[in-house]
Amino acid sequence: MFENFSPMMLALFGTSLWETIVMVGISGGIGGLIGIPLGVFLRLTDQGGVLAHRPANALVGALVNAVRSTPFIILLVAIIPFTRLVTGTSIGTWAAIVPMTLAAAPFIARLVETALREVDNGLIEAAQSMGASTWQIVWKVLLPEALPGIVAGLTISFVSLTGYSAMAGAVGGGGLGDLGIRYGYQRFLPDVMLAVVLILIVFVQAIQSFGDWAVRRLSHR
Template identity: 65%
Template sequence: MLPWLSPMLQELLLEAAWQTLFMVGAAASIAVLLGLPLALLLQLTAPGGLAPNRAVNRPLGLLVNAVRSVPFIILMVAIVPFTRLVAGTSIGTGAAVVPLALAATAFIARLFENALREVDPGVVEAARAMGATRLQIVAKVLVPEALPGLLAAVTVTLVSLVGYSAMAGAVGGGGLGDLGIRFGYQRFMPEVMATVVLILILFVQGLQSLGDWLVRRLSRR
């Protein structure tokens, strides 16, 4: 498959690629499941929202901003006790999903909030005038109208997670980052490092292209 790498390195590369896909996929899934309700809560309780509540909105916004402001490599180390509590260990691919999901949740929550904020207020007001409840407005107006923006946010988060997953390799998280550091850097094998970088670029390009295509299709509808 890759003649410039030995069969052993090719097997390690394939395993590392699957580990990266697992980390990115698992962390992104958790981030979407947690980030969307968080974004809705931020949007609904904001001034001018459907349920303005400064006592909820401000602390929640500060918490999201605090997580976003911490560099990922520091966040991984800082929450090691929490990672051990959740995953039973702080080393390995499964353990790396915990800080990845935490960082991605804060990141995507703000992107989701921005997408929800861009929904035409006139559409929301029309729904309220027709007697729609808050839940109906959220489920049938806000989320459907913001869907292209929400999908674009997922795409950006996936691309960012590919980079974060590579950093996770620096602290034993596995994946392509770990392979690149152990063989490409520590064992002075530039062909391994170049291959890892190429695969990461292809991952990012594939995710971005797919996300852009889906956003265009949804926007047309």
């Protein structure tokens, strides 16, 4: 077993792992920058929110749900023209980041909205009674109180993006998924496929462990 692991194959594993890290890191980071404000907006405009506005909440919520309900592999193919417009190509690591980011943002938004719902309304009402603005309520009450839940949600998102990155390999997206498909499946090298799976398991475990540690630290501030 593992007799196919030549220096060239090991180099491919290193390159593929780095591509996976880049895809997950960048798409998760940009998805968070989009998804967190989106989740805050959904919470503020929800019924009973500080800026309750049912039509705006329903419209944005519908768009978020529409993207979330689209299977990633379909989204990946459906937005190829947009991906090509943004990156100049429809294959490779950078091309995979576009659909991964679009898939991550609404997912993160809903997780952030859920975390913000857990904040005690009494804290918000107390801040309002002291004359706090909406901006102050968001930055000094909602986000600090919901931070452990938001970090837990981001951890889940990064784990999901790891699966998306492997799926992107099916259409030449690069990363460990691409390596597993091209060598493990198409060239009938089961040891390569097994190694890819093991690396992905360790990668996901590392993300989850770090996220759990961060949540514990934030919960005991």
